[in-house]
Amino acid sequence: xxxxxxxxxxxxxxxxxxxxxxxxxxxxxxxxxxxxxxxxxxxxxxxxxxxxxxxxxxxxxxxxxxxxxxxxxxxxxxxxxxxxxxxxxxxxxxxxxxxxxxxxxxxxxxxxxxxxxxxxxxxxxxxxxxxxxxxxxxxxxxxxxxxxxxxxxxxxxxxxxxxxxxxxxxxxxxxxxxxxxxxxxxxxxxxxxxxxxxxxxxxxxxxxxxxxxxxxxxxxxxxxxxxxxxxxxxxxxxxxxxxxxxxxxxxxxxxxxxxxxxxxxxxxxxxxxxxxxxxxxxxx
Numbered sequence: 001x002x003x004x005x006x007x008x009x010x011x012x013x014x015x016x017x018x019x020x021x022x023x024x025x026x027x028x029x030x031x032x033x034x035x036x037x038x039x040x041x042x043x044x045x046x047x048x049x050x051x052x053x054x055x056x057x058x059x060x061x062x063x064x065x066x067x068x069x070x071x072x073x074x075x076x077x078x079x080x081x082x083x084x085x086x087x088x089x090x091x092x093x094x095x096x097x098x099x100x101x102x103x104x105x106x107x108x109x110x111x112x113x114x115x116x117x118x119x120x121x122x123x124x125x126x127x128x129x130x131x132x133x134x135x136x137x138x139x140x141x142x143x144x145x146x147x148x149x150x151x152x153x154x155x156x157x158x159x160x161x162x163x164x165x166x167x168x169x170x171x172x173x174x175x176x177x178x179x180x181x182x183x184x185x186x187x188x189x190x191x192x193x194x195x196x197x198x199x200x201x202x203x204x205x206x207x208x209x210x211x212x213x214x215x216x217x218x219x220x221x222x223x224x225x226x227x228x229x230x231x232x233x234x235x236x237x238x239x240x241x242x243x244x245x246x247x248x249x250x251x252x253x254x255x256x257x258x259x260x261x262x263x264x265x266x267x268x269x270x271x272x273x274x275x276x277x278x279x280x281x282x283x284x
Contacts, residue, residue: 003182004064006032006089007073009039012104015175016071017042023183032063054085064096069182072103074118082117087124094128100188101125102133102181107258108193112250114243131188133181138195138258139168141277144205148281152213156220157206160227161251167195167258170272177266195258196271208275212282224249
């Protein structure tokens with residue numbers, strides 16, 4: 001039996017592999033990657049490396065074995081046939097009689113277009129008959145703290161979220177939840193709504209940035225249409241600008257507030273507050 005992680009060299013996947021290495025022997029871990037070169041560091045530590053691509057179904061032939069626990073990290077290529085890509089992994093895991101397939105999904109409350117692929121993947125996973133765990137990941141702190149350059153350049157947090165709040169947590173927190181599921185027992189057929197312990201507003205985010213930088217960072221709410229225009233003006237493709245602005249519209253409606261407490265329960269500690277991630281980002 002192996003624990004198999006797809007997308008293992010991505011932002012989330014790297015944290016998952018690191019967490020697994022603290023819990024189980026390296027030889028029990030398989031990292032599925034598109035580039036063996038990028039996984040050289042894991043290979044040197046004894047992790048098995050499998051080269052496969054969601055877009056090439058044949059690369060998953062024989063990759064899984066009976067009894068494997070699989071973490072399907074959702075594809076990151078917006079605009080690609082992500083549902084079709086995910087089905088490749090689900091079908092391969094089903095054919096191998098995997099013991100569990102855990103999927104990194106989106107909050108069940110999210111109605112933004114970004115959630116459509118996740119909902120369709122969940123439907124395919126449930127239809128497969130595989131034992132599953134749905135890890136409905138809320139927003140990452142890093143979704144915001146990795147985008148500080150324009151905020152600090154213009155001294156403003158521009159958004160279309162109104163007074164909506166976000167229950168975000170650090171990427172490492174969500175990875176730790178996946179590790180807990182993959183190394184623990186009793187997670188079959190469970191759905192976890194995952195988010196940070198404390199929800200924050202963009203006004204509070206701007207105030208915290210002001211406090212930590214010593215600069216006056218304004219809270220600049222705009223309409224969804226205006227934000228879409230700003231993002232396309234900055235060079236984003238129109239469809240991607242609309243998706244991102246649509247997420248802010250969902251925030252305004254309260255769809256990214258997660259109050260289940262599932263994340264801190266799974267990881268056995270409080271989640272990482274946005275303030276801490278801001279501090280780390282500013283130091284970097």
